[in-house]
Amino acid sequence: MSKQINQSLREWMDIFMHRSMRGWSQYAKSTGLSMPQFSILMQLHHKGPCGMSQISERFDISNAAASQLAEKLVQSEYIERAEDPNDRRAKVLQLTFKGKDLINAGVEERYRWLDELVKKLSADEKSKVHEGLSILTEVARKMENSNQ
Amino acid sequence: MSKQINQSLREWMDIFMHRSMRGWSQYAKSTGLSMPQFSILMQLHHKGPCGMSQISERFDISNAAASQLAEKLVQSEYIERAEDPNDRRAKVLQLTFKGKDLINAGVEERYRWLDELVKKLSADEKSKVHEGLSILTEVARKMENSNQ
DNA sequence: CTTTTTAGTTAAGCGGGCTTAACTTTATGA
């Protein structure tokens, strides 16, 4: 049994990860942004506003590199860089509307692929998939939160 | 019902994609390879041996760029570049043992995270997850194959 | 059997990401 579930998780991961990584990098390319720049937008989308140092930690680059990347994103109006009211040394980075639109369009594209999948399922299959995924998602979320 | 399943697919995608993309890019970095180089290894891992032109098509870069990237991977012994016996203009790129090891280690790392997840599930939950994922994987595989 | 097309390589040059080093400004602590 434990063998079986591991097997199905692995197959699923191989297919889905490859597919979606390809999708994201193609989308990033189509926007004209480099992967590092695009990844910062994704990070802000996923985790919300943060400071410059969180970016450099998250991507394991120097503060200088983070600052330069952020500068470009500010120039192209995908993010906003404001002074942190609690610490005037620090900055708060967050997506502008333009930035949010860009990411959301990418997310939608990915969703569309999922929708195609769902269309091919019977009602019974849908409910089984739903059940399985809900379980997985919930436990994954718990793990993410407890790990930090 | 269709609403529900879409919802669960989306939540799941948001969490898992973010997590695994972060994992892969950190792993790529830890190997000392650039993302473009690493992606070529992933592609060969996923789809098997192929020619230079398939690489340039897949990543939407020029033949020249593909050739240069491949050259570096050959130099560092992650791939092998041989003449195609059926067409002496063409080359066949494939992973060496060293290249396979590198990718497999990354895959294993990702699997380990999944295993952590599975540990937190009850027997009943495991079987439900297994059932749902098997359905999804199968339909996804069919779609991949029919799309090309 | 020539002509054209296809697969790949090589070199020059551009632009981007990253690092280190030097600097400014603000917060913290002895």
Add this chain to the structure above:
DNA sequence: TCATAAAGTTAAGCCCGCTTAACTAAAAAG
């Protein structure tokens, strides 16, 4: 309060990926 640490910025310089252009060699087409 004065020294030190922390958050960001800026500039110089390196490496890398990518493109275009010029090329070789082999296959396909006429």
